[in-house]
Amino acid sequence: MEDKIRVLIPEQEVDEKVKEIGKRISEDYAGKSVHLICVLKGGVFFTCELAKRISVPVSLDFMSVSSYGSGTESSGVVKIVKDLDEPLAGKHVLIVEDIIDSGRTLSYLIEILKQRNPADIRICTLLDKPSRRVKKEVQVDYTCFSIPDEFVVGYGLDYDQKYRNLPYIGVVEL
Numbered sequence: 001m002e003d004k005i006r007v008l009i010p011e012q013e014v015d016e017k018v019k020e021i022g023k024r025i026s027e028d029y030a031g032k033s034v035h036l037i038c039v040l041k042g043g044v045f046f047t048c049e050l051a052k053r054i055s056v057p058v059s060l061d062f063m064s065v066s067s068y069g070s071g072t073e074s075s076g077v078v079k080i081v082k083d084l085d086e087p088l089a090g091k092h093v094l095i096v097e098d099i100i101d102s103g104r105t106l107s108y109l110i111e112i113l114k115q116r117n118p119a120d121i122r123i124c125t126l127l128d129k130p131s132r133r134v135k136k137e138v139q140v141d142y143t144c145f146s147i148p149d150e151f152v153v154g155y156g157l158d159y160d161q162k163y164r165n166l167p168y169i170g171v172v173e174l
């Protein structure tokens with residue numbers, strides 16, 4: 001059966017915001033290059049769109065971590081499924097996420113990536129659900145949208161691996 005999906009943030013609004021954040025990042029990193037770390041799989045659409053809007057030199061690497069399985073609640077255990085290909089030493093690292101929900105994935109990532117001696121680490125997320133944090137506050141440098149506590153899909157976000165390809169952010173009416 002098809003799920004019913006309600007539009008939360010329309011495509012044009014997402015695209016405009018991604019452009020705006022790309023411009024801010026370009027200004028903040030002026031004179032430097034930025035090493036984007038795409039957190040797979042959810043971060044892939046946002047990373048590609050954002051990278052196109054950044055005007056300083058960009059390099060890309062990919063990491064895959066998983067904690068949600070097929071449900072809508074984090075298992076609490078974050079697993080590295082695929083590690084980065086490149087070392088981070090001396091690089092200006094920008095972690096790109098589709099969503100920060102409980103904060104577990106990002107807290108875990110920051111802890112392990114800090115140990116690899118980057119010049120600095122910043123965080124960029126498409127969506128933030130601040131009301132859901134269970135861990136200590138994570139410092140987020142760039143947020144496109146803060147959203148209420150609803151399970152969202154689209155623009156990389158899935159429900160049971162479906163709907164990642166929607167060009168807008170929607171809510172599955174369960």
Ligand SMILES: O=P(O)(O)OC[C@H]1O[C@H](OP(=O)(O)OP(=O)(O)O)[C@H](O)[C@@H]1O
Pocket residue numbers: 039040041042043065066067068069074097098099100101102103104105106158
């Ligand atoms: O703040 P948290 O509660 O940790 O949730 C956020 C994380 O959960 C999702 O990934 P998931 O583990 O479902 O993997 P996926 O990106 O492959 O869908 C999402 O892409 C974030 O990485």
Ligand code: HPA
Pocket residue numbers: 068099101150151152153157158159
């Ligand atoms: O709201 C969400 N939707 C999809 N995946 C997620 N992972 C954490 N929160 C979410």
Ligand SMILES: [Mg+2]
Pocket residue numbers: 042068157158
């Ligand atoms: Mg997911």
